[in-house]
Amino acid sequence: MNCNTCEKPIIENTLLCPDCNTFNTSYVFTEDSIRIDYSNKMKSLEDVVNQPIDLEDYRWDPVVAEYAGKIEKAKKLLEFGDVETFVTRKLKSDLDSFLDRSKNAEFHIALVGAIKAGKSTLINALLGSDLASTRVTPETASLTKFRKSSNGKDYVKVSFYSKGEWEKLWESVIDSKAKVFLEEYEVLEAEKIKHEWLDRQSFTQACTSLEELKTEIHKWTSSKQATHYFVKEVEVGLAQLELPEGVILVDTPGLDDVVAYRSDITRDYIDRANAVLVCVKSDALTGPEMATIYSVFANARYNPEKIYVIATQLDTLNHPVRDWEEQRLEWLKYLVDEGAYGSRDLAEKNLIPVSGYLYSLIKSRAEIEENSDQDFDFASTVMKFRIHPNDIEKNIDFLNDLTGIKTLSTKLETDVISNHKALLIKDIRENYAICQEELLKLADEIEKDQIEIIELTEKGIDEIKERQKEQEMEVEQLAVEKAQLEETLHKIETQAKEEGRQLATRIRGMGMKS
Structure with a gap:
């Protein structure tokens, strides 16, 4: 007889065709x-x-x-x-x-890294406005997305955790023994308002000014606001953002967040993102920093070209230009490894140093008041780059180049944004294959x-009983063998004791102590 699918010969009443592995529809069940x-x-x-x-x-x-x-x-x-x-x-x-990445033609550029690695400062530099919070305390505890507004108006859209998601997050807090989290949660009396926000429908707030937009973002993302604990995601729509519709910049929770649940959100998002900027402080490449980088590559599967390693806070180096050149050579030793880029050309191409902070100071220099904290910060920062504060204006283009923001923006525009739809479809094809x-x-x-x-x-009850009987016989045989083994061991033990006694007697006969 022949298979109904591939029509190749098969043995009569065979369950599966050996060639195409499909079920034989002519198979006759005995029961x-x-x-x-x-x-x-x-x-x-x-x-x-x-x-x-x-x-x-x-x-x-x-x-x-x-x-x-x-x-x-x-x-x-x-x-x-x-x-x-x-x-x-x-x-x-x-x-x-x-399925998530296949919906609505959205191309996500995610900024990831350890807490306080400069993600929010960098995203502000790329946006051209200080919208993401950059306070000393860790701020980003939820995904914060920035995109071009489709209706020409600025807005903030807020989504909240469900009760089930919150239970998992809270379990993670307890398992992680997140002492600071629990203390701040108690100080802010967040438990009293929890019922107001969990399972709440997402809502959108239109904003008519930049200040109103900043206030609204701060309200839902700041670690000093009790409501931020229950916010799952914040989407910021910007009318003036120079990005194609559908291209989204995403600020993520730190990969080393004490609450593992929030770190896992970032790790899961790395695989979903179509391009990843992994932010690592430029002042030192320690074990934890390398662990961060390698974890990002591991989460990005087999697509290292979509990852850009961003050496942030270049301005914190004592001599940024000289010190970074030394650091860069050291970083490349690790980034060419198979666990990262696996290619020196790709590693050199996608390793970019930046100073988002210096870029922001340069951009807002006209508004900086003389002798203010910002004024002194600006002066001390540019002096690290061997520029005297009195010479800032005539060296402004040089300083802008040193921030690396223009280099990064150009690279993203050339490599990613201008070709985002084709890259998105390619990414979806590869993900579908996986x-x-x-x-x-x-x-x-x-x-x-x-x-x-x-x-x-199909073998029937008789064969099952037969196999059961065989197993019972095997158990009985094992019991007999065990008894025989125990008897043999007893004989050996007895013999060893007798030989030991005789040996002791002989030793004593030779005048030696046992």
Whole structure:
């Protein structure tokens, strides 16, 4: 007989075709109950497969819509019957990540790194306005997204944790023994307002001025506001932002946040992001900094070219130009490793030093009051770059170049932003291939398990009883062998004691003490 799918010869009543590995529809079940159960399951599976999928969010590209439809159906099939027991948390996360990045043609540029690594200062420099908080205390505890407003008006959109998400976060707080978090949570009396914000619908606040926008962002992101604990995500829409619609800059929680739940949000987001700026302080490349860099590469899978390592706070070096040249050579030794770029050319291309702080001072220099703190900060900072404060204006272009912000902005524009749609589709294709590979592995596991169940059931009760009897005999044989072994050990022990006694007697006879 031949297989119904590939039409190649197979042995009669074989469960699976050895060539195409599909089920043989001519297979004859020996038990009616098994056949009926199989037919019912197949009918249920067909209903799941034939159920229509809403692809409206994916229709911006026909290939993306096709891939998303397959993944949406795969997710439904994974919820079917006993299949769910085979599905890992990682696979669920990967499928959700794929669908998320496939919606609405959004291209995400994520800034990640340790707490106080200069992410917010850098994002302010890239935005051209001090919107992200840069206070001494860690501020960014939720994802904060910046994008061009589609309606020409500035706004802040706030989303909140569900009760289930908050329970997981709180469990992480307790497990992490986050003492400072708990103390500040108590001081701000956040528990009293928790019920007001959990499970709350997201809302959007329009802003008519830059100051109003800053105040609104600070209200939801500042660590000094009790409400910030319950904020999951903040989206800031800017009418004047020079980014294509759909390109989003994302400030993330620190990778070393004491609350592991918040660090995990960033780690999961690295894989979702289409480009990643990993911010590391330029003053030293220590073990923790390298751990941060390598963890980002590990989360970015097999796509190192989408990662830019940003050496931040260049102005904190004693002699920024000279000191960074030495640091740069040291950093490259590690970045060419297979755990990072795996290529010297790519490492040199994507390693960029910046000083977002100096850039912000230069940009706002006309507003700095004489003899103010900012004035003294500006003077001391430029002197590190061997520029006298009196000579700032005639060296302004040189100083701007030294900040590295223009270099980074140009690179992002050339490498990423100008080609973001093509890169997004490429990213989705690669991500789909990864999901497809994981689903095929899962299918093999499920298939193997189901074949074993069918074959075992088809063998009948007599063979099962026979195997049970064999196992019982094996247990009895093991008991006999154990008794024999114990008897042998007892004889050896007795013999050893006798030999020891005789040896002691001989030693004493030789006039030696035992």
